Amino acid sequence: MTADRPNLATAARRLLATLAAVAIPAMIVATPAMAASAPDAECTPDASTACVVAIVLDGQSNPVPDVGVNISGADFDVDVTTTKEGPASVEVPHVGSYTITLDEATVPDGLFPDATERVVTAQNGIAARSAFRLTTTPPEGAEPTATPTDGQPTDAATDGTVPADEGLGGADTTRGSGPSFGQIWQQFGSGIRFGLLLALASVGISLIYGTTGLSSFSHGEQVTLGAMFGFIGIQWMGLPVWLTLILVMVVCAATGWLQDAAIWAPLRRRGTPVTQMMIVTIGLSLALQYIIQMVIGGRSLRVLPQNPRPLEIAGITLSTASWLSMGAAIVVIGFIAWFLTRTRIGRATRAVSDNTALAAATGINPDLIVRIVWIMSAGFAGLAGMLLAISFGSFNWSLGMLLLLLMFAAVTLGGLGTAFGALLGSLVIGLVVEMSTLIPGMPSDLRYASALVILILVLLVRPQGLLGRAERIG
Known part of the structure; x- marks a missing residue:
């Protein structure tokens, strides 16, 4: 398995480049997926307004x-x-x-x-x-x-x-x-916010790839599921935000367990090549998109019923919900770092990621570790989706599709298969996305494309990513 990992990484990068050529125009068109809800009751923007x-x-x-x-x-x-x-x-x-x-x-x-x-x-x-x-x-x-x-x-x-x-x-x-210093500082804060929430969503992709070699294209829909369940819990069921956050993590983690038990574990036992499994993730992504659209419709929805309030900290003005979301993301990312470095299961996860055969020879059950990784990854992605919807005011069914390429860019930039690389790559992507809006004449819809340009430039100099290890092929 380890001998094929560099080839899989090369194939993943080539597939990412191909998808970028197709998806950048789609991302520009789909930008309203993260657009804000109406500023007041007089006008509510939608697909035709x-x-x-x-x-x-x-x-x-x-x-x-x-x-x-x-x-x-x-x-x-x-x-x-x-x-x-x-x-x-x-x-x-x-x-x-x-x-x-x-x-x-x-x-x-x-x-x-x-x-x-x-x-x-x-x-x-x-x-x-x-x-x-x-x-x-x-x-x-x-x-x-x-x-x-x-x-x-x-x-x-x-x-x-x-x-x-x-x-x-x-x-x-x-x-x-x-731009003035105040504008640069403000966009820097917005970039850190976006990077932290993107890291929370991206770490699952990195863990899944590290332990299975699979690039999951359905991971974006796990983010959308988190936003959707958050909307259902708060708006439909009237639950408090803190309780909804916990329930969203639990429910989304359960979907991760269900996916691995029903789809990925049987395919692994049959020895299905990773490329075919990757195609299955694309089909699953499309199916989840239509299911989500059937449940919530095609319009943008607000998760929080009340209007967000501004809060200025260190000269950066964001909504109170954004600051709380950033705090929650930091706590969860800190937990992930502690889990991977200080617990037996975390060390076993890193061992499986480094060398599955050797880890199995030492008594580690790779299938159990992969199952835990799927559960954690889906739970964290769902939490990120709800926090993103709270921070940015609204979401719709295409939220995950819009973020997917950025998540892949983040984990590839940081180093495929490394959770800490996903964090670093996400922060870089978040800062580039937000800071690029300060460039005179730069259309705001192209800010995501600027992040992909940075990804390409870095990989030309360091193909293994910022924290990835250079591996010999052949």
Whole structure:
């Protein structure tokens, strides 16, 4: 088995490159899968509805009411007024560019806007946000700029109670000659958040590959299952969040046991080649996608019923749910590290990953270890899915499909088969995805492709990944 492992790694990398060529356009189209839910009750974006949101904040990031805003585009012109609850949103008739103009006559005395006009691009399924900040100091000059939409995994998923600050979906990251330090720091925090949650989802892929040599393409749907079960527990059953998190882990872990008992263990006993098993994972992925879509439908759903609230820590403003999700991810990742290094089962897992035949000769039961790995991997992926849905405000049936290529990129970048490599690779991918939005002229939909470019560049220099071991072939 060990002699074939480098060949399997080479085949996996070639398959990943092929899938990247096909999946990058699909990811760009599917980006609304992680788009935020509607900022308020006036407009709810879906597959056929586009919204434009105008946000006016004071120096303390509090909504400023009674400010007039004009939203205009081709054959469309409407005046709206902000409220003390937050932004003003409208449904626009078609996708494209819209100009948001602030009525200076309605700005409270003693306050000055940082700009009076901005341009956003409306797309179906997301809310295109633009934020105006009022300060007590008149700006030297402000020109119309384009602001990104909130169809990216940031705190744009929140409603009008969340400040549209740097990196919060509606941040004016293109204002001025370049991003400020505050914007860079904000996106750095968003990247760490995304990287931690991606690591929690990716570690299972790495453990499964390390112990079986199988690249599981159905792992993304395990993430979606976690988000779906979280939605069912909180929204349908009315369970508290902490209890739902525990139940989601248990239920998703049970699906991992069921998969191995019903599919993978019988295939291993029959000596099915890994390539054929990989194809089975693709079929399982498609089947789970349709099952999930039958249960929850094709629209985006919010897991938490209440509106997220902002919390600033060390100059980084994220929703309170995001900070708690990051804390939970750190605790679970710490547990995984302790489990793999300090427990007998963890050391046995590493032994099976290094050399299955030698591990079996020392008395370790490889089938039992693989069964435990499937259970743990599915449970952690489900937990990651619920935390992602909570952090980013909403999810839909294609969440796992959108994340799958990033998870493979993370484990390949870190080193195939190494759990710690998956963590490092995920952090790198998360930072690249979020920081790339600061590049002037960089479309937000291409931020995932930028992560794959980094993956290719690193593998050209270090084919085994950052923490992988170079192995001799032949």
